[in-house]
Amino acid sequence: MTMARYDQTVQDTAGNVIAGATVEVRSEIPGQPLAALYTDRDGTISAGNPLTTDSNGEFGFYCPGGFYKIVVTSGVLTKTRRYVGIGLAQGTDTGPVGGVQRKVTAAGDVTITNDDADVIVIAKTVGAATAVLLPDPSTATKPFRIVDGKYDAATNNITVTSAGTAKKIMGGAAYIIDSNGASITLTPLADGTGWV
Structure with a gap:
């Protein structure tokens, strides 16, 4: 299976990048288990989960297409994004018209x-x-x-x-x-x- 790529830069409310923030990625399915993340498109090298943002506040990973919950934590700051769609064939609420x-x-x-x-x-x-x-x-x-x-x-x-x-x-x-x-x-x- 070829994995989908996701990249993001973490910033505070003033727009400053946040280095060293913890990023946890969970699958948006019942139980919300930690997602399997990879450093390569073929999904052969595990990236670990949670991740840490680099000196530019950036993080990225490969994963199977779908919906994910991404939680970024740094000190007192916590940002949670639900149902983040990743990949070309990401999950949908209803099947697309003329779906596969x-x-x-x-x-x-x-x-x-x-x-x-x-x-x-x-x-x-x-x-x-x-x-x-x-x-x-x-x-x-x-x-x-x-x-x-x-x-x-x-x-x-x-x-x-x-x-x-x-x-x-x-x-x-x-x-x-x-x-x-x-x-x-x-x-x-x-x-x-x-x-x-």
Whole structure:
């Protein structure tokens, strides 16, 4: 995976740069764990977290695209920035119009990963019921839209479930797409307990 780059200069209210400030970066997912940061674009050399600003008040790192919470601390000064979008494919509140699509034509079950396309179109070359597994909502950062692209879901249902322990979809164990050409957009709950 190629990492996204983030650079910033820390300044006080008068515009003076702050050298030696502590910078903590956390992922904007339930539990807000410390983010894995790197010094190289390939993500092979860890940068450590927290970071420290240099003599010019600057800091920078590479990380996977997404939303992050960045907290800068120096003496009595604390600056917190929430939902900082980093990278070209950063998280979104709603999928972009015409978002990235993945068309599934192969037989078998479909597993959606956290960094998967925004729209998953089920258009198998042979008619068959399909099981779709969403990622664990406690680690997911964006909604996914599942679409019956073969227009045969009334006969060949698409059953959507979620990874994780006792994770719910729309309050139940599964959501079934059973109308031809139907679709559903499922968004992870902020507390990580399911999808709505």
